[in-house]
Amino acid sequence: NAGVTQTPKFRVLKTGQSMTLLCAQDMNHEYMYWYRQDPGMGLRLIHYSVGEGTTAKGEVPDGYNVSRLKKQNFLLGLESAAPSQTSVYFCASSYWQNNEQFFGPGTRLTVL
Amino acid sequence: KNQVEQSPQSLIILEGKNCTLQCNYTVSPFSNLRWYKQDTGRGPVSLTIMTFSENTKSNGRYTATLDADTKQSSLHITASQLSDSASYICVVSGNAGNNRKLIWGLGTSLAVNP
Numbered sequence: 001n002a003g004v005t006q007t008p009k010f011r012v013l014k015t016g017q018s019m020t021l022l023c024a025q026d027m028n029h030e031y032m033y034w035y036r037q038d039p040g041m042g043l044r045l046i047h048y049s050v051g052e053g054t055t056a057k058g059e060v061p062d063g064y065n066v067s068r069l070k071k072q073n074f075l076l077g078l079e080s081a082a083p084s085q086t087s088v089y090f091c092a093s094s095y096w097q098n099n100e101q102f103f104g105p106g107t108r109l110t111v112l
Numbered sequence: 113k114n115q116v117e118q119s120p121q122s123l124i125i126l127e128g129k130n131c132t133l134q135c136n137y138t139v140s141p142f143s144n145l146r147w148y149k150q151d152t153g154r155g156p157v158s159l160t161i162m163t164f165s166e167n168t169k170s171n172g173r174y175t176a177t178l179d180a181d182t183k184q185s186s187l188h189i190t191a192s193q194l195s196d197s198a199s200y201i202c203v204v205s206g207n208a209g210n211n212r213k214l215i216w217g218l219g220t221s222l223a224v225n226p
């Protein structure tokens with residue numbers, strides 16, 4: 001099993017550009033999450049999903065959108081990238097809402 | 113305010129030595145406490161999950177303790193190895209263990225030198 005995978009691993013954007021980060025899990029987990037990790041701050045939840053076709057806002061959702069059309073995939077979109085969105089983005093999944101979370105390897109995004 | 117504080121911020125030890133990392137929290141109500149290991153450039157990996165009724169839990173050379181009365185936890189690493197060099201993050205859940213309500217600490221950066 002690959003676990004949780006993320007693409008791309010690295011990306012550089014110019015302010016105003018858009019992009020989509022893809023997360024895929026092969027563990028048949030119901031819950032999926034998108035986090036960002038910034039220096040001097042703990043991981044912060046952006047959006048999450050409690051099942052196929054559902055999405056919900058986390059702690060820092062502004063400037064991001066998500067979709068969960070298939071159970072195994074969770075997409076994070078940036079419609080108009082800003083320098084404040086420069087960060088490392090992690091996707092995670094869990095079988096249920098209070099179970100252990102499994103994390104992907106991360107996507108390092110730089111917005112110039 | 114719900115907070116998780118870890119100490120020390122960073123630590124350097126020699127291979128083969130033991131070390132203990134600390135975590136203090138003010139999250140209330142408390143449901144569970146987790147320790148994660150994060151290697152540089154990688155995602156966090158779960159080491160232990162402890163509920164309020166568990167005082168200690170081990171995972172190989174890693175042993176976590178929890179005192180829910182004083183709201184303190186520690187992670188003890190025995191016979192350290194070079195591969196233990198990583199950031200160790202304490203995470204507390206304050207809402208029925210819900211993953212949507214996790215409070216993440218900033219981590220302790222551990223370097224194990226030969």
